[in-house]
Amino acid sequence: xxxxxxxxxxxxxxxVAGISLSVIVLVPxxxxxxxxxxxxxxxxxxxxxxxxxxxxxxxxxxxHLTGNTLTLGLGVMLGxxxxxxxxxxxxxLFRVPFALVWDxxxxxPFMIPPYIATLGWILSMQPRGYLQQLTxxxxxxxxxxxxxxxxIMSLNLFPVVYFALSRTIEAVGTRYGDVGRVFxxxxxxxxxxxxxxLAMPGLAASLLLVFALAIEEYGTPAxxxxxxxxxxxxxxxxxxxxxxxxxLPGAAILSLLLVGLSLVAFLIQRRILAGRNYxxxxxxxxxxxxxALGALALPVTAAFALVAFLATGLPILAILATxxxxxxxxxxxxxxxxxxxxxxVFANTGGALQALVNSLSLGIATxxxxxxxxxxxxxxxxxxxxxxxxxxxxxxxxxxxxPGVVVAVGMILAWNQPWLPVTPYNTPLILLIAYCCILxxxxxxxxxxxFQQIGDNLEAAARVAGARPFxxxxxxxxxxxLPSLITSMLLVFAVASRELVASLLVAPVxxxxxxxxxxxxxxxxxVGLGMxxxxxxxxxxxxxxxxxxxxxxxxxxxxxxxxx
Amino acid sequence: xxxxxxxxxxxxxxxxxLMASPxxxxxxxxxxxxxxxxxxxxxxxxxxxxxxxxxxxxxxxKIMARIESEAANPVVDVLISASWDTASDFAKRGWLVAYASxxxxxxxxxxxxxxxxxxxxxxxxxxxxxxxxxxxxxEWADLAKPAYKDLVTLPDPAQSGASFELVxxxxxxxxxxxxxxxxxxxxxxxxxxxEALNPVMQGAKAAVFGAVDxxxxxxxxxxxxxxxxxxxxxxxxxxxPMMILKWSxxxxxxKAFIDYVLSDEGQKxxxxxxxxxxxxxxxxxxxLISDLKILPVDAAAVYGTRDTxxxxxxKLLAK
Numbered sequence: 001x002x003x004x005x006x007x008x009x010x011x012x013x014x015x016v017a018g019i020s021l022s023v024i025v026l027v028p029x030x031x032x033x034x035x036x037x038x039x040x041x042x043x044x045x046x047x048x049x050x051x052x053x054x055x056x057x058x059x060x061x062x063x064h065l066t067g068n069t070l071t072l073g074l075g076v077m078l079g080x081x082x083x084x085x086x087x088x089x090x091x092x093l094f095r096v097p098f099a100l101v102w103d104x105x106x107x108x109p110f111m112i113p114p115y116i117a118t119l120g121w122i123l124s125m126q127p128r129g130y131l132q133q134l135t136x137x138x139x140x141x142x143x144x145x146x147x148x149x150x151x152i153m154s155l156n157l158f159p160v161v162y163f164a165l166s167r168t169i170e171a172v173g174t175r176y177g178d179v180g181r182v183f184x185x186x187x188x189x190x191x192x193x194x195x196x197x198l199a200m201p202g203l204a205a206s207l208l209l210v211f212a213l214a215i216e217e218y219g220t221p222a223x224x225x226x227x228x229x230x231x232x233x234x235x236x237x238x239x240x241x242x243x244x245x246x247x248l249p250g251a252a253i254l255s256l257l258l259v260g261l262s263l264v265a266f267l268i269q270r271r272i273l274a275g276r277n278y279x280x281x282x283x284x285x286x287x288x289x290x291x292a293l294g295a296l297a298l299p300v301t302a303a304f305a306l307v308a309f310l311a312t313g314l315p316i317l318a319i320l321a322t323x324x325x326x327x328x329x330x331x332x333x334x335x336x337x338x339x340x341x342x343x344x345v346f347a348n349t350g351g352a353l354q355a356l357v358n359s360l361s362l363g364i365a366t367x368x369x370x371x372x373x374x375x376x377x378x379x380x381x382x383x384x385x386x387x388x389x390x391x392x393x394x395x396x397x398x399x400x401x402x403p404g405v406v407v408a409v410g411m412i413l414a415w416n417q418p419w420l421p422v423t424p425y426n427t428p429l430i431l432l433i434a435y436c437c438i439l440x441x442x443x444x445x446x447x448x449x450x451f452q453q454i455g456d457n458l459e460a461a462a463r464v465a466g467a468r469p470f471x472x473x474x475x476x477x478x479x480x481x482l483p484s485l486i487t488s489m490l491l492v493f494a495v496a497s498r499e500l501v502a503s504l505l506v507a508p509v510x511x512x513x514x515x516x517x518x519x520x521x522x523x524x525x526x527v528g529l530g531m532x533x534x535x536x537x538x539x540x541x542x543x544x545x546x547x548x549x550x551x552x553x554x555x556x557x558x559x560x561x562x563x564x
Numbered sequence: 565x566x567x568x569x570x571x572x573x574x575x576x577x578x579x580x581x582l583m584a585s586p587x588x589x590x591x592x593x594x595x596x597x598x599x600x601x602x603x604x605x606x607x608x609x610x611x612x613x614x615x616x617x618x619x620x621x622x623x624x625x626k627i628m629a630r631i632e633s634e635a636a637n638p639v640v641d642v643l644i645s646a647s648w649d650t651a652s653d654f655a656k657r658g659w660l661v662a663y664a665s666x667x668x669x670x671x672x673x674x675x676x677x678x679x680x681x682x683x684x685x686x687x688x689x690x691x692x693x694x695x696x697x698x699x700x701x702x703e704w705a706d707l708a709k710p711a712y713k714d715l716v717t718l719p720d721p722a723q724s725g726a727s728f729e730l731v732x733x734x735x736x737x738x739x740x741x742x743x744x745x746x747x748x749x750x751x752x753x754x755x756x757x758x759e760a761l762n763p764v765m766q767g768a769k770a771a772v773f774g775a776v777d778x779x780x781x782x783x784x785x786x787x788x789x790x791x792x793x794x795x796x797x798x799x800x801x802x803x804x805p806m807m808i809l810k811w812s813x814x815x816x817x818x819k820a821f822i823d824y825v826l827s828d829e830g831q832k833x834x835x836x837x838x839x840x841x842x843x844x845x846x847x848x849x850x851x852l853i854s855d856l857k858i859l860p861v862d863a864a865a866v867y868g869t870r871d872t873x874x875x876x877x878x879k880l881l882a883k
Contacts, residue, residue: 523598
C-alpha cells in the first residue's frame with residue numbers, strides 16, 4: 001500500500017506501457033537474439049548454437065564497417081547540430097519572418113523517403129545530371145564522398161533537432177534568460193549559461209535520435225556509399241539478406257552490434273542528463289514574448305531560405321523533374337516533359353491507388369497507436385518511480401537501433417509460430433505492429449523531453465485537489481506535452497506511410513504499399529513512374545497532417561498549440 | 565481525454581479492419597520480379613480456373629529470408645526465384661514436390677529437372693547508352709579501354725546471383741586480369757541491378773558491365789537511350805525456376821498454376837516483359853538462347869567458393 005502511494009498511480013500506466021512494449025518490441029527482439037544464437041531457428045530447431053558467431057565476428061571487414069558506421073553517425077550528428085541548432089534558437093527566441101512557412105518546409109524532409117531524396121540528389125548532381133544540364137556545373141565529386149553523404153543525411157535529419165530544440169527553448173521561454181540578465185549577464189552569456197542548458201533534454205534526446213537514425217539508415221549509404229566503396233553495418237546486414245545464399249544469423253549478429261552502439265549512445269545521453277532538474281513549466285503564467293531580430297532579419301531569413309531550399313526544394317524539384325520526364329535519357333528538354341507518368345498512376349497502373357490507400361490508412365493507424373503508447377510510456381518513464389523505468393526506457397529506445405529488415409525477420413519468427421491460436425501474421429495488422437515497433441522511439445523521445453520540463457508540483461497540486469492519477473495524466477500532463485507529441489505523430493505518420501524495408505519483407509501476401517510500389521518500379525527500370533508515386537506520396541503525407549492541424553486549431557481554438 | 569480514447573480506439577479499429585486472412589482454397593505464390601508479370605499471370609490463372617492467387621513479390625534474397633523465417637509454419641505454395649541455385653538447394657533440403665508439367669515438353673532439358681522448371685530466362689549483357697558519346701562496345705574487354713574511363717558501372721555480385729555467375733565464369737575463363745583492368749579504368753560497383761543502370765540512363769556513365777537484359781530492353785522499349793549488347797565471347801544466363809513446395813495444401817491448384825505459366829498464354833506474358841520464354845516454340849521480340857554464346861558455369865564449384873570469389877572481387881574493385 002505504501003508503495004502504491006509513492007508511485008502515485010503511475011503504476012497502472014506503467015503496466016500498460018510495459019505490456020504493450022513487450023508485445024511490440026521485446027518479443028521480436030528476443031527472437032532476433034535467438035536467431036543470432038540458433039541458425040536454424042526458422043525451422044523451429046535449436047541445433048548448432050553459435051556456429052555463426054565465430055565466422056561473423058572474425059570477419060576482418062567487421063571492424064571497418066563499425067568504424068564507418070561510427071564516422072557516419074557522429075558526422076551526421078555534428079551536421080545536424082551545425083544546421084539545426086542556430087535555426088532552432090533563432091526560431092524560438094526571435095520573431096523570424098515567415099516562421100510558419102519555414103516550419104512547414106522543414107517538416108517536408110520527414111516526408112521524403114531518404115533513398116528517394118538521395119536518388120534526387122544523385123540525379124541532380126551526378127555528371128550530366130539536372131544541375132549540369134541547367135548550369136553546366138558538375139558537383140559529382142562532392143556528392144560521392146563521405147562529407148557529401150554526411151551533408152545529405154544531415155539535411156534529411158536536421159529537422160529532428162530543429163523541432164525538438166525550438167519547442168524546448170520556447171517552453172523555457174525568454175524568462176529564465178531574462179532573470180540571468182537581471183543579475184548582470186550579457187545576452188550571449190545569459191543564453192549559453194541559462195537558456196541553452198535548460199534546453200538540454202530536448203537537444204540531447206534529439207541528437208540521440210539522430211545518431212540512432214543515422215547508423216540505422218539504409219537508403220542513403222546503399223545508394224551513395226556503394227558508389228565510392230563506403231560500407232556501413234546496415235549495408236553489411238542487407239548484403240547478407242539480399243541474395244542467395246542468405247545469412248540470417250549473421251545479419252542478426254551484426255544487428256545486435258548496431259543495437260550495442262545505440263545503447264552506448266543512450267547511456268551517455270542519460271548520464272549527461274542525470275541528476276539535474278529541468279523543470280521549467282511550473283504553472284505560473286508565462287509571457288510568450290519573442291524579440292525582434294532588428295538588423296539581423298535579412299541574414300537570418302536568408303539562412304532559413306537556403307536550408308529550406310537544400311533540404312526540401314532541391315530534392316522535391318529533382319523528384320518532380322524525373323516524374324515529368326518521359327525518359328531519363330531524354331533530359332530536361334521541353335519535348336521530353338509531360339504528365340504521362342501521372343496519368344499512369346491515376347489509371348491505377350500496377351495497383352498504384354490501392355497502394356496509396358493501404359499506406360495512408362496504415363500511417364494514420366500507426367501515428368495514433370504509437371503516439372498514444374509513446375505518451376504513456378514517456379509518462380511512466382519520466383514521472384514514474386521504481387526499477388522498471390530504465391528497462392522501459394531502454395525498450396522504447398531499442399527499435400531505433402534495429403534496422404527495419406531485422407525487425408521484419410524478428411516479427412516473422414515471432415508471429416508465425418505454428419502453435420499460436422491467432423496471429424497477426426499474414427494480415428495487414430503485422431505491418432501496423434512492425435511500424436509501431438520501428439517508430440515508437442520518436443513519440444517516446446519527444447514526449448519524454450516535454451515531460452522532463454514539467455514540474456512535479458503541478459501534478460502534486462492536482463492530486464491535492466482530488467484528481468485521480470489518470471485524470472492528472474489526461475487533464476494536466478497530456479495537454480502540456482501535446483505540441484511535442486503531435487509533432488512526433490506527424491513524423492510517425494509520414495515515415496510509416498512510406499517505410500520500405502520492413503514493408504517489403506513482412507507485407508501480407510497480396511498487399512501493396514507505397515514503398516513497395518516505388519521499389520517495384522525502380523527494380524523494373526521505371527524510375528519516372530517510381531518518382532511520380534514518390535511525389536504524390538510526399539504531397540499527400542504533407543497535406544493530410546497540415547489539414548488535420550488546421551482543423552484541430554479551428555475546433556480547439558487557442559487551446560491547441562501544436563506547430564504554432 | 566475523450567479525444568485520446570477515441571484516437572486509440574480508431575487506431576485499433578483501423579488495424580482490425582485491416583485484418584483479413586487469405587481464404588483456404590487460394591494458392592500463395594512468392595515471386596521475384598518483374599512485378600507486372602506475376603500480377604498478369606495470377607490474373608490470367610484466376611480467370612481460367614477460378615482459384616485466387618495471393619502474390620508476394622520481392623527480390624530473391626528477401627523472398628528467401630521470408631521463407632527461412634517462416635519455415636516452422638510455411639504458407640508458400642509456389643515459388644518463382646531469379647536464381648537456379650535456390651531450386652538446387654531446396655531440392656537438396658527435400659522441400660520440393662516432383663512435377664513434370666505436360667506443357668513443359670517444349671522446354672529444353674537444361675531448363676528443367678524433376679522438381680523445378682524455368683518460367684523464363686534472363687541473360688546478362690552490356691547495357692550501353694548510345695547518347696554517351698562513346699564508341700559502341702562489342703566485348704567485355706572493350707569496357708576496360710580508355711574510351712570508357714570512369715564511365716562503367718557493375719552490379720554488385722554480392723547482391724545479384726546472375727552477376728556473381730558472370731564474374732565467376734569470366735574469372736574461370738580468363739582469370740582476374742579483366743577485372744583489374746576495369747578497376748584501373750575507374751569502373752565502379754553500384755549496388756543492385758537497377759542502381760547500376762540508372763546512371764547510365766541519365767548519361768553520368770556510359771555502360772553497365774553485366775546488366776540484366778530484360779530491364780534494359782524494357783527501358784529501351786519505353787524510349788530510353790539504351791542498347792543491350794551480348795558479347796560474342798559469351799555471357800551467362802539466369803533461368804528463373806518455378807517450384808512447388810512440399811507443404812502446399814493445394815498441390816493440384818499449384819500444379820495447374822505451373823501449367824498455366826507454361827501455356828501459350830502464360831509464355832506470351834513472359835515474353836512481353838522481354839524475358840526469354842522457357843518454351844523454345846514461343847516467339848519473343850529479342851535475342852534468344854540460340855542466338856547467344858553461353859559460358860559454362862559449374863554451379864557446385866562456383867558456389868562452393870562464393871565467399872572467396874566475392875572477397876577477391878571486392879578487393880579488386882576497392883569496395
